[in-house]
Amino acid sequence: MFSNRTRIFIAFIFLLSLGLLLYLGIYELAAVAVLMIILLIWDYFRQGTLVVAAKFFHHKDFDRAEALLKEMSNPRWLSKKRRGYYEYIYGGICINKQDFEAAEKHYETAAQYPLQSLNDHVAALVTVANISIRHGDYEKANAYLLLAEQHDDKITAKMKDVISKLHKEIKTKNKG
Secondary structure, eight states: OOOOHHHHHHHHHHHHHHHHHHTTHHHHHHHHHHHHHHHHHHHHHHHTTTTHHHHHHHTTTTTHHHHHTTTTSSSGGGGHHHHHHHHHHHHHHHHHOHHHHOOOOOHHHHHTTTTSSSHHHHHHHHHHHHHHTTOHHHHHHHHHHHHTTTTTGSOOHHHHHHHHHHHHHHHHHHOO
């Protein structure tokens, strides 16, 4: 929920408070300060800087979003809900940078985790299919499109249209 600089600043304030509270003998509040420091550390590993990065991502400030995502020491430690969204955002950043191989890997990973909405999940699957078509891997593209079509009754009409266009593209490229 915080950037790392903000998290360190808040932890430093709580650490100073802890020292003062221990000096004054107010042990109950000192325990609260310790709990807050532990909560900040736990939040770093389970939530990371994802919320702030998502804000920049949605405002199309991809450089700042990527910098915040890179602040996380190990994305595998994120909670399951956050890990999928981390991969989804990073995939979008890679698409923006036209690094399609990295984008494919991130979207494949994102599709393995729960995302904020079913449409995001289907978008990740469709993006992997689209990149696979561009690389000539039509079997993989078909497999991902079939996974996306399993949610056919719950996705938007626009996404259904994209899926049908990709199927047509696969058919025309397989004939040629």
